[in-house]
Amino acid sequence: MSSLPTHLPLPIIDLANISSSAQSNSAVSYLSSKLSTAVSISDAFSATGFAYLINAPLSLTHSEIFALAQDLFSISHDSKMKVAKKTFRPENGNTYRGYFPAQTGGDNLKEGFEIGPIDPLPQNLDPRARFNLGEANVWPAGFDGREKLETLHTELQSLSEKLLSLLAIALGKDPSFFEHYLEDSISTLRLLHYPAIEPPAPQQEFCCTPHTDSGILTLLHQDETGGLEVLNAANDQWIPAPYVPGAIVVNIGDLMAKVSGGDDNNDNKFKATRHRVRSSPGKDRYSVPFFFEPGAACLVQSVDDDEEEQGQGVRYGKHVLEKMSGWVEFRDDGGKGAAVAVESVEEIAVDA
Numbered sequence: 453m454s455s456l457p458t459h460l461p462l463p464i465i466d467l468a469n470i471s472s473s474a475q476s477n478s479a480v481s482y483l484s485s486k487l488s489t490a491v492s493i494s495d496a497f498s499a500t501g502f503a504y505l506i507n508a509p510l511s512l513t514h515s516e517i518f519a520l521a522q523d524l525f526s527i528s529h530d531s532k533m534k535v536a537k538k539t540f541r542p543e544n545g546n547t548y549r550g551y552f553p554a555q556t557g558g559d560n561l562k563e564g565f566e567i568g569p570i571d572p573l574p575q576n577l578d579p580r581a582r583f584n585l586g587e588a589n590v591w592p593a594g595f596d597g598r599e600k601l602e603t604l605h606t607e608l609q610s611l612s613e614k615l616l617s618l619l620a621i622a623l624g625k626d627p628s629f630f631e632h633y634l635e636d637s638i639s640t641l642r643l644l645h646y647p648a649i650e651p652p653a654p655q656q657e658f659c660c661t662p663h664t665d666s667g668i669l670t671l672l673h674q675d676e677t678g679g680l681e682v683l684n685a686a687n688d689q690w691i692p693a694p695y696v697p698g699a700i701v702v703n704i705g706d707l708m709a710k711v712s713g714g715d716d717n718n719d720n721k722f723k724a725t726r727h728r729v730r731s732s733p734g735k736d737r738y739s740v741p742f743f744f745e746p747g748a749a750c751l752v753q754s755v756d757d758d759e760e761e762q763g764q765g766v767r768y769g770k771h772v773l774e775k776m777s778g779w780v781e782f783r784d785d786g787g788k789g790a791a792v793a794v795e796s797v798e799e800i801a802v803d804a
């Protein structure tokens with residue numbers, strides 16, 4: 453990491469000491485690095501809910517990742533629409549993975565493309581359900597970055613596994629506490645393109661509306677355009693979170709905040725923080741968030757729940773389908789399809 457800016461608004465977490473090569477150091481020094489990294493993560497998620505990760509073990513550089521995003525979105529509109537989600541092209545079979553076109557109106561002007569795990573998951577949803585969370589990826593003709601994106605998905609999934617084990621330690625649990633989240637995990641790698649708005653079109657102040665992420669853990673690559681802003685809940689001020697060369701932005705979602713437990717005032721230990729993206733006039737912007745997601749049938753419970761108690765917590769698939777009704781990439785049917793699918797997750801969860 454050559455040129456880290458000296459003043460950064462978010463904490464920096466250095467993963468060098470817990471990388472695979474660091475494991476060859478003495479067991480004691482490796483464990484103590486792991487503990488101190490868990491403490492840093494705990495501090496970051498208890499305060500701002502956001503941090504920068506440096507020295508993450510990824511084989512693709514930032515510029516390779518953004519070159520892939522540029523290649524993908526520069527494909528013709530017709531080719532991209534051939535792999536659009538069914539919501540946007542009813543004759544298509546893909547319901548959950550694939551392309552979504554930019555929607556006009558509102559401050560969410562972005563097109564996106566999403567992939568899940570390389571191997572499709574067992575068909576674990578009711579075939580009557582409108583959305584299949586386990587479906588296979590689709591690829592647009594003319595895009596030759598498939599292998600690299602699959603590698604990126606795999607490596608970000610491994611990184612998430614490491615971070616989950618640190619989060620477990622930070623929450624006073626065994627490092628393997630979140631291992632069941634990995635079974636049939638449906639994590640999503642999303643490529644985003646915020647097209648430049650050229651004058652005389654009216655410039656929108658934001659190209660991504662304020663929101664919290666809904667799930668567990670997000671690992672975000674943003675390009676040099678920057679524009680990401682994070683709400684400091686302590687003083688209600690928006691903090692710019694600029695591009696940092698080589699760093700990944702990490703944050704947790706609503707579900708992880710609930711999982712982290714809390715005090716009697718329902719104040720969760722870890723914070724799911726609101727964030728937004730400010731538009732950069734005349735500039736295209738690319739970002740690549742990775743959302744770590746457990747399996748659809750995974751029962752997600754608060755660390756405060758008594759392990760013996762049944763019926764607490766939520767099935768991840770139910771949670772995500774309920775949230776989908778508010779997401780721009782499924783919005784043209786007002787989220788009705790998601791509501792139908794929720795019932796079927798309840799059914800498969802019982803069988804799981």
Ligand SMILES: O=C(O)CCC(=O)C(=O)O
Pocket residue numbers: 644660665672674680727729738739740741
């Ligand atoms: O584009 C970005 O930098 C942020 C995207 C984001 O927050 C999201 O997709 O949840």
Ligand SMILES: [Fe+2]
Pocket residue numbers: 663664665727
């Ligand atoms: Fe987000």
